[in-house]
Amino acid sequence: xxxxxxxxxxxxxxxxxxxxxxxxxxxxxxxxxxxxxxxxxxxxxxxxxxxxxxxxxxxxxxxxxxxxxxxxxxxxxxxxxxxxxxxxxxxxxxxxxxxxxxxxxxxxxxxxxxxxxxxxxxxxxxxxxxxxxxxxxxxxxxxxxxxxxxxxxxxxxxxxxxxxxxxxxxxxxxxxxxxxxxxxxxxxxxxxxxxxxxxxxxxxxxxxxxxxxxxxxxxxxxxxxxxxxxxxxxxxxxxxxxxxxxxxxxxxxxxxxxxxxxxxxxxxxxxxxxxxxxxxxxxxxxxxxxxxxxxxxxxxxxxxxxxxxxxxxxxxxxxxxxxxxxxxxxxxxxxxxxxxxxxxxxxxxxxxxxxxxxxxxxxxxxxxxxxxxxxxxxxxxxxxxxxxxxxxxxxxxxxxxxxxxxxxxxxxxxxxxxxxxxxxxxxxxxxxxxxxxxxxxxxxxxxxxxxxxxxxxxxxxxxxxxxxxxxxxxxxxxxxxxxxxxxxxxxxxxxxxxxxxxxxxxxxxxxxxxxxxxxxxxxxxxxxxxxxxxxxxxxxxxxxxxxxxxxxx
Numbered sequence: 319x320x321x322x323x324x325x326x327x328x329x330x331x332x333x334x335x336x337x338x339x340x341x342x343x344x345x346x347x348x349x350x351x352x353x354x355x356x357x358x359x360x361x362x363x364x365x366x367x368x369x370x371x372x373x374x375x376x377x378x379x380x381x382x383x384x385x386x387x388x389x390x391x392x393x394x395x396x397x398x399x400x401x402x403x404x405x406x407x408x409x410x411x412x413x414x415x416x417x418x419x420x421x422x423x424x425x426x427x428x429x430x431x432x433x434x435x436x437x438x439x440x441x442x443x444x445x446x447x448x449x450x451x452x453x454x455x456x457x458x459x460x461x462x463x464x465x466x467x468x469x470x471x472x473x474x475x476x477x478x479x480x481x482x483x484x485x486x487x488x489x490x491x492x493x494x495x496x497x498x499x500x501x502x503x504x505x506x507x508x509x510x511x512x513x514x515x516x517x518x519x520x521x522x523x524x525x526x527x528x529x530x531x532x533x534x535x536x537x538x539x540x541x542x543x544x545x546x547x548x549x550x551x552x553x554x555x556x557x558x559x560x561x562x563x564x565x566x567x568x569x570x571x572x573x574x575x576x577x578x579x580x581x582x583x584x585x586x587x588x589x590x591x592x593x594x595x596x597x598x599x600x601x602x603x604x605x606x607x608x609x610x611x612x613x614x615x616x617x618x619x620x621x622x623x624x625x626x627x628x629x630x631x632x633x634x635x636x637x638x639x640x641x642x643x644x645x646x647x648x649x650x651x652x653x654x655x656x657x658x659x660x661x662x663x664x665x666x667x668x669x670x671x672x673x674x675x676x677x678x679x680x681x682x683x684x685x686x687x688x689x690x691x692x693x694x695x696x697x698x699x700x701x702x703x704x705x706x707x708x709x710x711x712x713x714x715x716x717x718x719x720x721x722x723x724x725x726x727x728x729x730x731x732x733x734x735x736x737x738x739x740x741x742x743x744x745x746x747x748x749x750x751x752x753x754x755x756x757x758x759x760x761x762x763x764x765x766x767x768x769x770x771x772x773x774x775x776x777x778x779x780x781x782x783x784x785x786x787x788x789x790x791x792x793x794x795x796x797x798x799x800x801x802x803x804x805x806x807x808x809x810x811x812x813x814x815x816x817x818x819x820x821x822x823x824x825x826x827x828x829x830x831x832x833x834x835x836x837x838x839x840x841x842x843x844x845x846x847x848x849x850x851x852x853x854x855x856x857x858x859x860x861x862x863x864x865x866x867x868x869x870x871x
Contacts, residue, residue, distance in 0.1 A: 353398035375407020375726035376751035386850030403495035404732035468560030470579035480555035696722035
């Protein structure tokens with residue numbers, strides 16, 4: 319039963335599906351029925367199984383792995399049997415690319431070629447990146463690291479800046495699986511007995527298990543007691559990809575990458591000024607860019623555990639020249655002090671530069687330094703702020719803002735979203751593009767085992783997961799977990815396995831495609847698409863068999 323805070327509320331409380339998703343399911347099931355009929359599986363409409371395809375994270379490896387898998391599902395004639403397509407982290411980059419095209423599944427070959435052509439092409443130009451960064455900065459109340467990550471890093475992975483929105487996709491993809499993107503609430507994640515899982519669709523965004531949702535176009539706007547107070551721009555698809563894929567490696571790696579991209583940006587600005595002898599919208603002269611480049615390099619050294627004191631001295635010298643006098647900055651006494659005081663030193667440099675220059679980019683870099691120190695990602699206004707309803711935990715209503723991060727930090731597949739009782743999913747096909755051992759319960763390698771443990775803690779029905787110990791190093795290409803009468807069966811397919819790679823080549827393939835590697839070569843792209851596709855073509859008959867088993871025919 320649908321329950322709302324009030325008739326005038328902009329927030330929907332309740333565990334039912336929203337009306338648009340209900341209508342989509344009704345429209346989609348006859349397509350699934352016909353698809354199954356084409357494979358000799360006959361069932362009445364009310365017996366059509368609801369099948370969810372889950373795609374894990376894994377950077378560009380996951381993006382290409384999902385694309386290669388979907389292409390082969392299409393070729394085997396099984397794509398139309400999928401009701402839900404749920405992604406986290408890098409797999410959402412593929413989803414975002416696909417859903418740009420209306421009814422992409424009806425023309426997947428051409429859509430795939432367009433995506434691959436883009437990924438093999440040139441990176442987004444720095445001028446375009448700079449313009450996008452400035453737009454985020456000027457339009458948002460809660461500009462944060464995710465905006466910087468989107469403009470400077472994700473655009474380099476996906477090689478485009480997609481300014482479309484999810485709400486614009488409503489009604490455009492009626493012949494495709496229903497898309498669900500997943501992130502987690504960072505503060506909620508720290509409480510072990512709570513539900514941090516946040517799902518995002520073209521219609522709604524909200525907490526999957528708590529049952530609290532808001533129109534996706536208002537996700538990020540300011541709310542009070544369930545009603546919208548102040549509009550914020552709807553997140554575009556570039557930002558959504560950054561929100562979903564914001565933490566694909568350890569913190570130090572992300573910090574280093576953010577600083578590296580900022581360094582490249584200032585270098586580009588300085589070189590452009592040298593060549594064109596003109597000012598741009600940053601209003602930063604060459605002298606300031608040189609100081610900022612050195613400042614960023616200093617932070618990079620500190621992240622890597624190296625002594626930054628020489629660069630600090632270089633910065634003091636440049637500031638002296640800029641000031642025309644002696645620097646008043648506190649001298650650091652030794653190497654240890656220099657490493658520990660990088661952030662205060664950096665902020666002090668900004669204070670000195672702000673005396674001479676006024677630039678939005680200078681403000682951005684200052685904020686980046688502060689955000690990296692506090693690790694502020696995905697900050698948005700809380701649409702549940704001060705909602706007075708006992709169904710919403712008090713912890714969720716107290717803060718005016720919430721932080722949302724990559725779901726892979728908790729569970730590297732969207733199980734929680736599709737396990738909602740209202741979705742009544744019968745079969746889950748889990749495509750695992752995780753790095754390393756596909757069955758290891760460990761940070762950044764969460765898969766079906768972690769899903770089973772998490773569901774046990776949350777009292778969500780889930781099948782038993784029993785995997786032979788030797789399969790950690792030499793996984794097969796097809797696993798079936800079943801037997802729980804109230805839980806869907808799970809088909810689990812690791813990307814690199816003994817069948818598509820060879821028993822002695824699994825580790826080699828894993829090493830070749832690291833999560834944090836930027837810009838795969840054209841050859842690597844083609845090889846990865848092929849190896850991912852084999853997991854589908856090699857197992858077509860097994861997939862059909864498991865679907866038939868669900869129906870009981």
